[in-house]
Amino acid sequence: xxxxxxxxxxxxxxxxxxxxxxxxxxxxxxxxxxxxxxxxxxxxxxxxxxxxxxxxxxxxxxxxxxxxxxxxxxxxxxxxxxxxxxxxxxxxxxxxxxxxxxx
Amino acid sequence: xxxxxxxxxxxxxxxxxxxxxxxxxxxxxxxxxxxxxxxxxxxxxxxxxxxxxxxxxxxxxxxxxxxxxxxxxxxxxxxxxxxxxxxxxxxxxxxxxxxxxxx
DNA sequence: CAGTATCCACCCTGATACTG
DNA sequence: CAGTATCAGGGTGGATACTG
Numbered sequence: 001x002x003x004x005x006x007x008x009x010x011x012x013x014x015x016x017x018x019x020x021x022x023x024x025x026x027x028x029x030x031x032x033x034x035x036x037x038x039x040x041x042x043x044x045x046x047x048x049x050x051x052x053x054x055x056x057x058x059x060x061x062x063x064x065x066x067x068x069x070x071x072x073x074x075x076x077x078x079x080x081x082x083x084x085x086x087x088x089x090x091x092x093x094x095x096x097x098x099x100x101x102x103x
Numbered sequence: 104x105x106x107x108x109x110x111x112x113x114x115x116x117x118x119x120x121x122x123x124x125x126x127x128x129x130x131x132x133x134x135x136x137x138x139x140x141x142x143x144x145x146x147x148x149x150x151x152x153x154x155x156x157x158x159x160x161x162x163x164x165x166x167x168x169x170x171x172x173x174x175x176x177x178x179x180x181x182x183x184x185x186x187x188x189x190x191x192x193x194x195x196x197x198x199x200x201x202x203x204x205x206x
Numbered sequence: 207c208a209g210t211a212t213c214c215a216c217c218c219t220g221a222t223a224c225t226g
Numbered sequence: 227c228a229g230t231a232t233c234a235g236g237g238t239g240g241a242t243a244c245t246g
Contacts, residue, residue: 004130016202048240054238098194160209173232180229
């Protein structure tokens, strides 16, 4: 036994990637390096602005992504993964393979 | 890039371990092999019967755990992980280590 | 463009009581 | 012991309109 359930609660960091949209967002950022708000809306057409905004804010607070604002008109905002966020790639990949192994 | 976000949606199997209680339940079953309903209630004192029941049912439907009923009086029900469920150990471990690395 | 504000419906969850 | 039934509440998410 590697980890004691007493010391692995959901808030250990797992909830930072919980939810319907966070993993897809992370995957798109892994693929594209940098994306604007509207880019994410295009590839995730079913998410509402509200939810996208909320998820990006939470991911930023959890230091998984970086938000860069260019003070132009119209405004331009770019999102990209932090190193900590990029470290999730192998784990998400394992999770994905695990999911596929069982139908 | 290993996985295409187009092909890694949350319902790929990730939602089978989503939620507040499923990972802790899996971890306890990894540790103890077999547990009764009341055993799980003891180690997870904050979960209600209703939620525990619901989570166990979903985990069973997703083939992560097995439910064994002994037709005795009083009834005895045991839960244990399937092979598919046990395969999650390394992934949860990685996730946990990843979470700990960052504060 | 990149959000926020507002309103509203719904679902998830908790508490309690009940059952086989 | 191992649940289910019922009711109530609070938070979550969607739709739309608005803003800098």
